[in-house]
Amino acid sequence: MALAIKSNHFDRVKLKRRSLRAGAYAALGTLVVATLFPIFYMVVSSFKTQRELLIGGSVLPKEWHFENYPNMMDSIKFWDYVKNSLIICGITAVVCTTLAVFASYALIRFRFPGSGSLDIALILTQLIPGVMFLLPLYNLFLWVNTTFGIQLVNTYHGMVGVYVAFFLPISLFILRSFFATIPPELEEQGMVDGCSRLGAFLRLILPLCGPGLVATATTVFLYSWDELLFANVLTNNINTQTVSVGIRIFVGGQNLNQYHYIMAAATVVTLPVLLMFFFLQRQMISGLTSGAVKQ
């Protein structure tokens, strides 16, 4: 686009360039407003009264009702759901990334009988509709309980197990493409210097993978934070239910139309992932884009 236009001294070209620039800024401005407004509206709406929200017609609240937040948290013990989500998603992110680091390293540096099928199997896992294996998985969980006496439904470890398996394929895709950008000569040098293969990987490669690891862990956290279908069936009380399930208590039922609480809960649920994004965005972006774009 305009970047390739080399210095040209005709006024007409200058004018054209200036108006192009103005148009680009206008387009960018519109995009920023359209992108941010819904989130802004969610936050300001959480400070309104229920009545004001049902009437509508304004953006900013007439009075700021900060007490909506403690009231909302008390009305359904929302903090318990947030706590469950933080525990389940946090453990999932750590376990998933750890397993994926080793597996993706094996996939990128080794070619072994079955590695090709593993690639295909990873894609296939993404094609099984969740609703298809939800009931079998639930029954499998019950079967494990009656056969081995290990409870999986309504437990943290049950949910973590499911989520780790769910998000391992995506973790592998991210990390594998990240490893592909690191030259293998590096470990070869390490092995010449007397490291074992795994040692060379752990000491020389892993320290370079910071952005890839952060990108993987945060992506897994985001995805599991956002999971609703399985959480809804595999947990059924406040001791293990996650935010995606908890927030639906405000949608319909006896709490129908309590929009001030819904918006407050939505803000609370968005805040942790938003903070994570602001602090880690540099690593997240470089980790996630290194794979999609090949130099």
Add this chain to the structure above:
Amino acid sequence: MSANVETLVEEPKKFAPAVISRPKGNGLWGQMKRNRLAYLLVAPVVVCMLLIHFLPGSLGVYMSFLALKQTTWRDFLGAPFIGLDNYATIFSSNNNPLAAGIQTAARNTFLFSIVTNVGTISVGLVAALLLNHQFRGRGFIRTLLLIPWVVPSFVVGILWGFMWRSDSGIVNTLITDWLHFTDQEHRIIWLQNENVFWAITVPTIWRSYPFTMILLLSGLQTVAVELYEAARIDGANAWKCFTDITLPMLKPVLAVIILWGVINSAYSFNLVATMFGNGGGYPGEWGDLLQPAINRQSFGTYLYGLGAASSTIFMLTMLLFVVVWYKVFRTSLTPGGGN
């Protein structure tokens, strides 16, 4: 993958227990023994996939041949075997309400995948091209535009459902009360009839374009400026530069975006499930997608067998898509970089 072959050839043999380019003739067992470490490293992943994806998934396919419904669901796999009857029901004519629901959901899912991906890639591309110029505050704007990407999709459903309300929703406040595009008597009822399709499509594009933008932006930054300069000298205009240089260079990134974009939109569940009341709420004839529809069929009306058959057809269709995708983009997928 072929890139790995080349790089590993030079590896000193005595330090490398797992070299892929050994002389042939060692047999499968020998190869597997040499790759012990690799198998050990991928074992947890394989176990997870088998236990959580493929075992329940296979049971799901088997369920599609069973008369698994309200009266028999406690028997689970012991329910009567009825062959392809469930499949026949789905493909039966429209007077069967159970089948008709799935058929409209399939139509919507098809349209939804196309519209959301075209929308996401278009908006993402425009945003990426705008951000590909140097200007003050570029990094900050990029960060701002990325925010919807981290907003959970169940929040997106709740929030936009709230914004789409006809009487007091902010969308209608904007287009009727402030901009007067429609008058008060003709306030648009977004969550009804065909409008529902746009009510679920727009938020999906809003949430998914930022990530597409960031991928395209990193793709654009690999395009050498000299290419444009050379084209300029040859007399190419901006549009020609875009179609002949930018788009071909973006093809590998676009391949990845299209694969995951279509898979994600076809299987989307959260947005529809949260926008229309408590998940059990019917999103209407134009708002229903396959995952929520099958979910209602299975867990709402206990027609697990029928739901499993719908899922199986859905899965095979998506498999077909991936095969077609691979055929189309095979040449632009460079080896050694994963997907």
